[in-house]
Amino acid sequence: MSATARFITFEGIDGSGKSTQARRLHNYLRQGGSDAILTREPGGSAGAEEIRALVLQGDPARWSAETELLLFTAARRDHLERLILPALDAGQTVICDRFADSTRLYQGLSRGDLRGKVDALHDLMIGVEPDLTLLIDMDPEAALSRAKARQTAEERFEDFGLDLQRKMRAGFLALAEEFPKRIRLIDGNQSEDAVARDVIAAVAQSA
Template sequence: MSRKGLFLSFEGIDGSGKSTQARRLAESLRAGGRDVVLTREPGGSPGAEEIRALVLQGDPDRWSAETELLLFTAARRDHLERTIRPALDAGKVVICDRFADSTRMYQGLSRGDLRAKVDALHDLMIATEPDLTLLIDMDPAAALSRAKARATEEERFEDFGIGLQERMRAGFLALAAEFSDRFRVIDGNRGEADVARDVAAAIAPHLP
């Protein structure tokens, strides 16, 4: 996809602090005079937000991994059409809390061997990758404790427990090695300000 703006994504296991870092980065860039769109997945557009409620709430076994893959892809397509693509075409910085890499992990790896299907559907319907992906890497047990402490309605994936967190962390690190030109791994086992400084240093060479 040809674009004028910059597309950044944050990835990591639940409770890693990626949402906090995405917000901090957006605030910092706006303070510096840049036009920023801060968005999230699943969600980021009215239709995608409706799908978000379907996939993040309810019993852990509410959907099969295959059904989740279709739902997440539908949400991502709407998000891309209505939010991400127009912002990039306008030359804005788009910061997305999760994107396709989360689907590669949560549906493609953790709940079955669906990675080939994830990539095939992505190539067919999305065909877009971030310019840079910041992976906030954190100890799985500490991250899960933090995630559960939020006590929100959106805890369906957290309810799979520590086993999923551990598999996801290993999977994200493997994905970062696979796409080493796009990923930057940031140590999230520190204070917010320290993590934010590393994030700022990682994106600085990519800012227009």
């Protein structure tokens, strides 16, 4: 990895605004002259985008948490090989909408206690952590309402309902306490511009 490269991820419950903030940070860095790329998970490479359709569409009961863990890890490995690592090696800043923290919660916590398996598979097949993770924290009910209003085909996890949103928010806050040096908490209940200012400040402070 180049000494100038940075790997920045955005996390949060569905509808928290993390995708919007990831785009805004990417635009801000590019306008400032930084060589930055924006990507997402699941996805970011051709193979991973095919897996994305499998895991984000369809009935909520389509896959078990164990099967999802394998699918998400396969997508992440392809994404890592084909986009993330080459970009970091080239000295680029990589901004990613979701990464392993989402799997630690959505598969490791959502429907059973699979966190140990998630971490073991991550260590075996991925072995990479972000330099900085920006956790956009938002009221679960408001976030779910926003997420459902998008009316896209990728609503499988939103269809699990408010209980999952609340559980995931608590899980993300616990992760922030577990990894305090990496994860920065951002109040997502503010205006979009205010959240963007806090994101930029957090990135600057961590440089």
